[in-house]
Amino acid sequence: MRSAIHRYNSYGDFLRNKFGERVHKIPVNAGFTCPNRDGKITVGGCTYCNIDSFTPENTRARIPIRQQVQESIDYLKTRLKARRYIVYFQPYSNTYAPLSHLQKLYQEALDHPDIVGLSVGTRPDCMDAEKLDYFEELARDYFVTIEYGIESSSDKTLKLINRGHDFACTKQMIMETARRKEVHVCGHAIFGFPNETRERMLQTVADVSDMPIDFIKLHNLHVVRYTELARQYKEKPFPVFSFHEWVDFVSEIVEHLNPEFMIERFYGDAPKHLLIQPKWCEEKSAAEVIYAIQQRLEALDTYQGRYFSQEHKKTIAA
Numbered sequence: 001m002r003s004a005i006h007r008y009n010s011y012g013d014f015l016r017n018k019f020g021e022r023v024h025k026i027p028v029n030a031g032f033t034c035p036n037r038d039g040k041i042t043v044g045g046c047t048y049c050n051i052d053s054f055t056p057e058n059t060r061a062r063i064p065i066r067q068q069v070q071e072s073i074d075y076l077k078t079r080l081k082a083r084r085y086i087v088y089f090q091p092y093s094n095t096y097a098p099l100s101h102l103q104k105l106y107q108e109a110l111d112h113p114d115i116v117g118l119s120v121g122t123r124p125d126c127m128d129a130e131k132l133d134y135f136e137e138l139a140r141d142y143f144v145t146i147e148y149g150i151e152s153s154s155d156k157t158l159k160l161i162n163r164g165h166d167f168a169c170t171k172q173m174i175m176e177t178a179r180r181k182e183v184h185v186c187g188h189a190i191f192g193f194p195n196e197t198r199e200r201m202l203q204t205v206a207d208v209s210d211m212p213i214d215f216i217k218l219h220n221l222h223v224v225r226y227t228e229l230a231r232q233y234k235e236k237p238f239p240v241f242s243f244h245e246w247v248d249f250v251s252e253i254v255e256h257l258n259p260e261f262m263i264e265r266f267y268g269d270a271p272k273h274l275l276i277q278p279k280w281c282e283e284k285s286a287a288e289v290i291y292a293i294q295q296r297l298e299a300l301d302t303y304q305g306r307y308f309s310q311e312h313k314k315t316i317a318a
């Protein structure tokens with residue numbers, strides 16, 4: 001699946017090969033909340049989290065899922081002549097409700113002939129065997145992905161960012177999910193937490209590479225308004241990745257990453273009015289960032305998994 005031009009496994013290419021054409025993701029907002037905000041686990045949420053920074057404008061209103069999906073399809077069809085879609089339950093924890101409620105929402109999202117799959121973003125502590133069994137059932141007919149926020153493999157970091165669960169919890173739920181062979185697992189990791197050294201971040205890469213993950217999203221840390229992290233940054237500014245630093249470091253991450261993973265994202269973005277740092281995430285287009293990373297990998301004549309240890313081979317539970 002790795003392209004000679006890309007030097008890494010591209011999630012977009014993977015979908016294109018699987019479905020024979022480009023597949024578009026449609027983000028929807030199902031109005032969930034999160035146990036890290038409503039007091040069930042903690043309050044205040046993760047220190048870096050401002051839901052508005054990763055909720056697309058057109059999904060914010062509490063409009064029915066069916067309508068959100070249809071409006072996006074109409075738009076993508078007209079603008080890009082799109083034909084196939086994956087519905088992406090994005091903001092908050094999209095499995096944080098009883099199964100009967102979830103089933104209704106997911107079925108509504110899938111009720112369109114052009115929808116080929118479902119992608120559900122959540123926390124590892126908002127999943128259980130009953131829900132996974134349901135996803136396994138759905139995966140017989142649809143391309144189903146569960147996206148877990150891993151963020152870091154350091155328990156110290158997870159505590160500092162008020163994540164509300166430890167790495168063992170993430171690991172256990174990813175293993176549980178991967179046991180359902182038809183269900184795909186996506187991991188989301190953040191690099192640049194102020195307490196983490198380069199070595200610590202690469203440890204997260206090694207730990208994540210050791211898990212049965214299919215797709216990975218690599219994000220540089222953002223400081224966004226109205227968050228605890230923004231307050232900390234104002235009180236005592238800490239370094240964030242500049243554009244060139246991130247291109248260099250994410251290329252290094254790629255070299256250490258499990259060569260079987262498909263890379264879905266290389267950086268994060270946030271609305272201009274909310275983003276405090278780093279500003280380049282708003283100024284650069286995705287194409288510019290990806291091009292710079294490709295150039296860097298090319299210049300180093302390197303590729304995904306170059307330094308991935310064979311000992312870290314994927315260990316899918318039996």
Ligand code: SF4
Nearest residue numbers: 034036045046049092
């Ligand atoms: S788990 Fe997700 S939604 Fe909840 S506070 Fe953390 S980043 Fe925000």
